[in-house]
Amino acid sequence: MQFRDLKTQYLKYKREIDSAIEEVLSGARFIGGKEVDELEKKLAEYVGVKHCISCANGTEAMTLVAMAWGIKEGDAVFVPDFTFFATGEIVSFRGATPVFVDVEWETFNIDPVKLEQTIQETLAEGRLTPRAIIPVDLFGLPANYREIEKIAKEYNLLVLEDGAQGFGGRINGKKACSFGNAATTSFFPAKPLGCYGDGGAIFTNDDHLAELIESLKVHGKGSNKYDNVRIGVNSRLDNIQAAILNVKLEAFVNHELEDVNRIYHLYNERLGDIVETPVIPDRYYSSFAQYTIKLKSRAERDGLKAKLGEEGIPSMIYYVKPMHRQDAFADLKYDDRSFPVTNRLCDTVLSLPMHPYLSEKDVEQVCSVIREYLG
Numbered sequence: 001m002q003f004r005d006l007k008t009q010y011l012k013y014k015r016e017i018d019s020a021i022e023e024v025l026s027g028a029r030f031i032g033g034k035e036v037d038e039l040e041k042k043l044a045e046y047v048g049v050k051h052c053i054s055c056a057n058g059t060e061a062m063t064l065v066a067m068a069w070g071i072k073e074g075d076a077v078f079v080p081d082f083t084f085f086a087t088g089e090i091v092s093f094r095g096a097t098p099v100f101v102d103v104e105w106e107t108f109n110i111d112p113v114k115l116e117q118t119i120q121e122t123l124a125e126g127r128l129t130p131r132a133i134i135p136v137d138l139f140g141l142p143a144n145y146r147e148i149e150k151i152a153k154e155y156n157l158l159v160l161e162d163g164a165q166g167f168g169g170r171i172n173g174k175k176a177c178s179f180g181n182a183a184t185t186s187f188f189p190a191k192p193l194g195c196y197g198d199g200g201a202i203f204t205n206d207d208h209l210a211e212l213i214e215s216l217k218v219h220g221k222g223s224n225k226y227d228n229v230r231i232g233v234n235s236r237l238d239n240i241q242a243a244i245l246n247v248k249l250e251a252f253v254n255h256e257l258e259d260v261n262r263i264y265h266l267y268n269e270r271l272g273d274i275v276e277t278p279v280i281p282d283r284y285y286s287s288f289a290q291y292t293i294k295l296k297s298r299a300e301r302d303g304l305k306a307k308l309g310e311e312g313i314p315s316m317i318y319y320v321k322p323m324h325r326q327d328a329f330a331d332l333k334y335d336d337r338s339f340p341v342t343n344r345l346c347d348t349v350l351s352l353p354m355h356p357y358l359s360e361k362d363v364e365q366v367c368s369v370i371r372e373y374l375g
């Protein structure tokens with residue numbers, strides 16, 4: 001059994017994917033071409049925003065937005081404590097300070113009440129200037145943008161949606177990667193919409209921001225890449241990856257999103273009475289980058305993981321370590337007592353095999369091992 005089965009997906013779409021790759025090869029246009037243009041247009045349309053700008057990966061997508069916003073030393077950027085390292089890393093990379101905020105137990109996402117408290121504490125301390133919030137759509141579930149956008153307005157902060165795991169999710173029909181002032185996603189192979197290498201994209205309705213990012217991602221280009229009007233980076237999605245994504249986007253929209261949601265219901269039905277299963281709030285829809293259960297203790301979680309492994313069932317711990325305990329942030333001296341929920345989640349979460357090609361039989365097997373272990 002695979003944790004995320006990319007091979008079965010490839011075999012199902014092999015003819016279309018191979019032919020899309022071959023078209024790029026025979027046209028010998030590898031960087032910048034019709035495949036990239038087509039993908040950006042389709043992604044913007046799907047998400048429902050004006051601009052989609054592809055780039056090298058999800059981390060650079062966030063870095064490009066932070067560069068365009070002029071995030072710099074002395075700025076505070078509010079980031080959930082329970083996320084992948086990149087969300088905080090890009091803040092420090094700009095010389096600014098990531099200020100971590102505890103998350104909600106049920107949704108795994110940034111806690112709006114604690115967010116506002118943390119902003120007030122930062123203001124009271126007076127050392128840093130609050131500039132932006134980076135909510136993360138963890139495991140495929142959009143963060144609570146209604147509350148976050150209210151807070152952002154009140155304190156005059158920018159919002160960058162980290163939709164690396166969230167692509168395909170929605171709230172009230174409004175799609176992930178359309179929230180905040182800008183949003184980003186990742187096409188890393190294991191993400192909800194993945195390519196066959198690295199890739200990422202930025203989404204925004206802000207014309208000025210889009211224009212700035214188009215320049216920053218190609219060496220700060222002016223009228224062309226040999227006319228350089230600012231310091232930028234080299235961050236492009238190549239044509240082969242775009243060609244693959246054009247095929248995979250169709251599969252994603254046509255059935256994969258529904259498939260993972262069907263599996264979510266199967267899991268919940270079979271596990272709901274013995275472990276804490278994922279909660280999708282009313283009017284929210286998840287793209288299920290991960291299906292994550294919560295056990296009672298670290299010992300129970302680690303024991304179950306070992307048991308699943310013995311039965312040939314892969315499982316993962318996202319995440320073992322809170323952001324505030326990462327050595328890379330040691331100099332920032334966070335108070336461990338400010339993050340009780342994240343600390344507890346890191347001890348008790350376990351992500352089970354989840355992908356659109358998981359069979360009902362596999363779900364049954366995973367659940368029967370879990371029931372036997374906990375029963």
Ligand SMILES: *Cc1c(COP(=O)(O)O)cnc(C)c1O
Pocket residue numbers: 057058059060083084086087136162164165185186187188198199200
């Ligand atoms: C994967 C991920 C990223 C980074 O994306 P890459 O394409 O790997 O650079 C950023 N944030 C979150 C929450 C992620 O899961």
